[in-house]
Amino acid sequence: MDSLEIIESGASQEEARGVLVLWPSTGGNARSFRIRDSELEVLGLRLVRFNPPSHGNSKGIYDPKTAISLLNVYLKERGYTNKELYGIGHSGGGAALMMYAKEVPFQKLFLLSPILDSVLSLRYLYESGSIEEFSRLLLKPGISDEEKPNKQILETLSNSLWLEGGNVGHLNVPIQNSRIRLDDLSQFLKNLFLPGFVVDTSVIQKRTHYTIFLPKVDKWFPKEYSVSFAKENGLNCIEIPEAPDHFFSSSWLTVWKQIQKIGF
Missing domain, CATH: 3.40.50.1820 (Alpha/Beta hydrolase fold, catalytic domain)
Known part of the structure; x- marks a missing residue:
């Protein structure tokens, strides 16, 4: 506590x-x-x-x-x-x-x-063309989109393939920005979306x-x-x-x- x-x-x-x-x-x-x-x-x-x-x-x-x-x-x-x-x-x-x-x-x-x-929510973000809004909440501040891990995050989440295969292990990085604090981004994605909750x-x-x-x-x-x-x-x-x-x-x-x- x-x-x-x-x-x-x-x-x-x-x-x-x-x-x-x-x-x-x-x-x-x-x-x-x-x-x-x-x-x-x-x-x-x-x-x-x-x-x-x-x-x-x-x-x-x-x-x-x-x-x-x-x-x-x-x-x-x-x-x-x-x-x-x-x-x-x-x-x-x-x-x-x-x-x-x-x-x-x-x-x-x-x-x-x-x-x-939770999975419907994510699929809806893809369908409405708003997935980048979600992805950008998960980026490391102070570095460009072309640097690690931001490049990997944006590329992985740019389409819904990771939802099918669950391939997010390479995103096992801590993220802390003005909106979110995560010890391990890959674990966060697994906990919320693989398989997700209803x-x-x-x-x-x-x-x-x-x-x-x-x-x-x-x-x-x-x-x-x-x-x-x-x-x-x-x-x-x-x-x-x-x-x-x-x-x-x-x-x-x-x-x-x-x-x-x-x-x-």
Whole structure:
């Protein structure tokens, strides 16, 4: 746990009626979500900003299942699973929270463009011609595209052949830039995409109320799939027209207002 960055704020441990877990997108940082302590105190909520391994200042190699286990231990040790649980998850973090909700009783989950199928997400990036946006998140800073390992990363990820053969062993390099920190890029790719993970109907819990937020345009995951999944499983689904992309750029406060409107 010493290598994990988990930041708490809001109502005190003793006085909080509930706990709000915030899980960022894969490679994201839980610090980037602005929520005032005064708002949390009024709501009676303790906020737990969870940066899983390789996110924020957390060290290690990211794997959703391991990260869920680490969060579970942390919450249980502090008695937080005995309080009302709420969650906000973005992208891959949203999918992880949905999987975690099978194990502990969340009251409500607020999910920003959850990646319901990691391999489908990657194939969609190829189909939409946006794979380079993903690839460039994984480059070493300060060196050109023609130098190692950036050249190998861009060449390997330029087409989907590596998804078929799983040939990423040559990318066993550490990556640290302003967006992501990885001890081993090849292991990261294996953990998330070979074979990948799927959030299906078996994950949905009747005890939990789910709301999916979608941006106006999403190049990282097909919105039609998310809308269809929400309808099939009776989940609340809201489009945020002000959100221009998968990362909800400059529109988090709009989402937060919608969350407050739905209520805790």
